[in-house]
Structure formats: structure tokens, C-alpha cells
Amino acid sequence: MPDRSASGAWALLRGNAGLRRLTTARIVSFAGDALSLVALMLHVAATSGQAIAVAALLLVGDVVPAVFAPVAGALADRFDRRRVMIGCELVQGAALLAIAATLPPLPLLLVLVGVRAVAGQVFQPASRAAVPALVGPRDLETANAALGFGTNGAEALGPLLAAALLPFLGVPGVLLVDAASFGLSALLISRLPALPPDRAGAAPTGLLADARAGLGYIWSRPALRIIALGFCAVVAANGVDDVALVVLGTDDLHASDSAIALMLAGVGVGLLAGYALLVRGARAASTTVLLVAGFAVSSLGNLLTGLAWAVAVVIALQTVRGLGVAAMDVASNTLVQRLVPDGLLGRVFGNLYGAIGVSAAVSYIGGGLLLDAVGAPLTFVLAGAAGTVASAAVAVTLPGRTRDPAPS
Incomplete structure (x- = not known):
């Protein structure tokens, strides 16, 4: 390698x-x-x-x-x-x-x-x-x-x-x-080198047994369990944001269609800016700190969006939120790649992002009901607060459980 x-x-x-x-x-x-x-x-x-x-x-x-x-x-x-x-x-x-x-x-x-x-x-x-x-x-x-x-x-x-x-x-x-x-x-x-998984010492098993082993491995490793639960909790809390932004712009800020489009684009702009910063400076910080910061910034961005009084403020907050989403993506991928043996990497990634997809569906459904019940501003505040609590839980429980080498 x-x-x-x-x-x-x-x-x-x-x-x-x-x-x-x-x-x-x-x-x-x-x-x-x-x-x-x-x-x-x-x-x-x-x-x-x-x-x-x-x-x-x-x-x-x-x-x-x-x-x-x-x-x-x-x-x-x-x-x-x-x-x-x-x-x-x-x-x-x-x-x-x-x-x-x-x-x-x-x-x-x-x-x-x-x-x-x-x-x-x-x-x-x-x-x-x-x-x-x-x-x-x-x-x-x-x-x-x-x-x-x-x-x-x-x-x-x-x-x-x-x-x-x-x-x-x-x-x-x-x-x-x-x-x-x-x-x-x-x-x-096809021009990549062969990429066989390292299954040295693994007993031959069936596909379903392999799948169960992948689920069990995540649950048996405290660091992976905390990362997976934290990521899913943050997504379940915040996944409704796109729908909520449309309602916020239409019903509460009385924004034009163009302004609402800019509100929706804010997180994408921040996401690209976050990746651009990380390609040069990701190694300057602990990956664990980067993950927790990503969870917290993405959640606080939604919480504060619920308190925003103008379209420009929403755009700025969602742009900052995009920085957090980029950080949590890069940090989670890197931590998993460092913590998991090669022969289990595919299963851990498959299960992690499958669970995140289910969490997003839960957010769409639950967040939609919440929007109808309390409106967009309070939905953003509650969703962001729940994500912030999840971020704090990861910040307390994850450090010390990862083999995250100090940058050199």
C-alpha cells in the first residue's frame, strides 16, 4: 500500500x-x-x-x-x-x-x-x-x-x-x-489494480452470515457503535431541513421563489466550501474532533435557522451548516477506514450508510408531521436541539475509544 x-x-x-x-x-x-x-x-x-x-x-x-x-x-x-x-x-x-x-x-x-x-x-x-x-x-x-x-x-x-x-x-x-x-x-x-478484500483467517460462510457478522461487528465495537448511533441520530433530527426550508420561506419569511432557491442552495455551497477547506487542512485536527464538530455545527445551524428573521440570515446559517456536513462526512469515513479491518470494511460501510438512509426516511415522515403541527421555525429549533444533544453525547462518549493517531 x-x-x-x-x-x-x-x-x-x-x-x-x-x-x-x-x-x-x-x-x-x-x-x-x-x-x-x-x-x-x-x-x-x-x-x-x-x-x-x-x-x-x-x-x-x-x-x-x-x-x-x-x-x-x-x-x-x-x-x-x-x-x-x-x-x-x-x-x-x-x-x-x-x-x-x-x-x-x-x-x-x-x-x-x-x-x-x-x-x-x-x-x-x-x-x-x-x-x-x-x-x-x-x-x-x-x-x-x-x-x-x-x-x-x-x-x-x-x-x-x-x-x-x-x-x-x-x-x-x-x-x-x-x-x-x-x-x-x-x-x-477497470484500470484500477485488483482490490481483493483481506479475509485472511476468516472461515468460509454464507452471504447472509457475512451480513449478520457485519451488523454484529458494529455493535460489538464501542467506537463504531457510538459513531453509527450518533450519525443516525443527527440525520434523524435534521433530515427534514429541505422541506422545512420551503415552508419557512413561504409561510414565515414570505420569500420569493428565487430567494427560497437560494436558501436551499446555501447548504450545498457550504458543503463544497467545507470539502475545499478539508482537502488542504483535514490532517491538522483530530479526526474525532472533526466528527463531533461536524455533528454540532450541522445541528446548531438548523437550531439557529428556526430563530432567523430574514432570508439572508437563513442563507448564511445554512451555508455554515454545510461546512459541518462536510466535516462529519470526511471524519466518519476516515475513522471507519482506520478502525475496521479490511475484510469487514464493506459491511461496516454498507450497514452504516443503510442505517443513515433509514434515519433520513424517519426524519422525512416525523419531521413532516412536526411541520404540520408546530410550523417551520419551531421544527427547526426542535430538530437542531435534538441534533445538538446527540452531538454532545458523542463528544462525551467517543474520545479515548478510537485509535485516532495525532497528526504529524
């Missing part, structure tokens, strides 16, 4: 062809995903005329795959991770091709979207588990920050690309562009 130091993300990417290819592959496919999501939402809205149909599309794409997270992680720990990633990209591309060629009725469309989403769910733990095999331990924070900056930037660019391409290509053409992005991503990943 290479163990080179790097002064920043650009130096690391220039000197590490494997990380460069993986990062480029993720940027390409994330941009394609964001592009096709806009096209599919518009298509479903136009052909069904029902908001519930669009909601079903989002549910199948974002939440349902979380159910398969334990098995997805087990697959990433059972086979060569490069081959797993290539196979997942090809399956996703094939599903997009089928949708583009037929534009099927809603039930079949949801099935195909579900197939694509499940393949993406398998890809994610394999790609996160591959990072420690491509970079040295001291470069993990920088590598994770570079991946986060690239993928989130691509997601932000996707809707703009959709706006530019839809008038010329239509929905089928845009979906074909996304299918091609998966093909290009698979080609880039």
Missing part, C-alpha cells in the same frame, strides 16, 4: 493514479445521476400528473435500497472490489438504457429505478472500502475530502446540465447520457 504524504488534494491526485481514476469515475457517474434524476422527475410529473408518483420515485431511489445495505456490504467484502464496482456500474447503465429505450409505465419504471438504486447501494461500500488500498493512512482525510468535493460538485452541476440538455435531447436523450456516464465510470474503474 502506498504511504506517501501530500500537501493537498491536487498533489495527492497527481501522484496517485488509482485515486485519480476512482475520483474521476465517481464524479462522472454522480453528475449523470443528478442529470437523470431531474429528467425522470419531470417525466413522471408530466405523465402521471400526481405528486405521489414523484414521491414514489424518490422513495424507491433513495430509501428502499437501504433495506439491502447489510447484503450490499457483504458483497463488497466477498469479492474483488474492483469487479464489484464495475459490475454495479454496468447494471446501472443497463437499467438506464432500458428506461431510455421504452419510457415504461410507472410500475415498471419504479422497478427499473429500484434495480439501479440497489446496484448503487452495493457500489457505495465497495468504493469507500477501496480507498485505504489506494492511499496511505496519513492521506485518508485528504482522499475522502477530494472524493466528497468532486461528487457533491457533480451533484450540484447535474440539474444545470439537465436544464441545458433537456431542450435538445429530451428525456430519453438525457437518460442515454447518464447510461454513458456509467459506462465511462466502469472503464475508469
